[in-house]
Amino acid sequence: MTRTEGAKVWLIPDGYLPVPPVDSKPYQSHEAICILNTGSQEAHIRLDIYFEDDEPIKDIPIFVGGERTLHVRLDWPEHLNGVRLPVGVPYAIRVRSDVPIIVQHSRLDTSQVNLALMTTIAHPLA
């Protein structure tokens, strides 16, 4: 019932944090990496962030308890061990874990008056 499920490496090519608008809003544009750990053991996870013209930022640590989910906000340095990702710049993400997990990536864009949403299960390494 608590056997571990998923894969240890997941890839997300389309990362992008919209430029925050000047006016304040009830909803902020953001991206989230949603992680599910159905196993009983805590998952020790590392994020690697890839760019178009720069060296990758590697080994950002994330922890997800056994039988827990974590929705990591990519626009919040406090979720990324203090790393602040640039806005308005394409990037891509690799998620590595010591135990199998499941990873989904979503973006909420409020650049204009109404919000837009997109999501996909990340690509697991077989």
Added chain:
Amino acid sequence: MTRTEGAKVWLIPDGYLPVPPVDSKPYQSHEAICILNTGSQEAHIRLDIYFEDDEPIKDIPIFVGGERTLHVRLDWPEHLNGVRLPVGVPYAIRVRSDVPIIVQHSRLDTSQVNLALMTTIAHPLA
């Protein structure tokens, strides 16, 4: 023609029911788990809901007849054997079935004036 297709376990990391707005609207924010059972036998399904800081809610029963689909509303306790999921809180979902099925997850967000949509096929266990 009626052989059973799909997988018996499906995972969805990004669950979130938007906080209902105060004003009434023709469309309510919601999430749905859409299940397809192409086999001839009824599928006996259990939903497990995972949270960030709480123990999971396990074994919510769902039934889908042979050669039928079911679109389960996650904001309707009557679809979840009376379980009311919290709003404004990240969660994740595991779907387990006794026969192979196919699972897709969609969110309709009407937090603002216009609706937004997102969808993905859930992650099947190989």
Added chain:
Amino acid sequence: MTRTEGAKVWLIPDGYLPVPPVDSKPYQSHEAICILNTGSQEAHIRLDIYFEDDEPIKDIPIFVGGERTLHVRLDWPEHLNGVRLPVGVPYAIRVRSDVPIIVQHSRLDTSQVNLALMTTIAHPLA
């Protein structure tokens, strides 16, 4: 270069045609099944439509030429051999082909003032 790629059976659990609004608009709500046939041979395809409380509609014929794509409008009976799918009702779709193809499903919803989009690659049978 023209070897055939993909799978012969694809599944889409979340089908739904929004109820058309009364006022006319430049964009109509619709769903599309987008098929890619990278092989050199014409694909002979059958669609099966599943419902929550009714028997499935099976064997709607579709043809896609070699090295061609086809974006099948699910709200157009002329794309479905004359079959008119009901609006405002959940359904699900199975796509079967005699040669491997690739299938993606998208919905454009214009129920409110602005459009919303969702898409996912369908679930292939391994």
Added chain:
Amino acid sequence: MTRTEGAKVWLIPDGYLPVPPVDSKPYQSHEAICILNTGSQEAHIRLDIYFEDDEPIKDIPIFVGGERTLHVRLDWPEHLNGVRLPVGVPYAIRVRSDVPIIVQHSRLDTSQVNLALMTTIAHPLA
């Protein structure tokens, strides 16, 4: 740490560039193919574009450096070796690479007042 990950062929059936609106806007409708190359070697990639009633356009060259991402704008001929894709016409995409990569496809539609988003990981050849 820099082993190559992903697949060498990826397929995207639902390509469509919305017709640009007459009025100028801060956001242009577009589609992007987002590529992640986690290996250390440059990826030599070819795009093939399939249509409903025309012969495919094949072998558009793309290059992505080792440990880099590239978000290819499909509405920018300068990203497609000078090829200008037609607007308002369904198409589909095949991505071929000499080393394994990961591919995601997204559309931003600003046909109406507010933007809409959709995304999916492309279909990898196993």
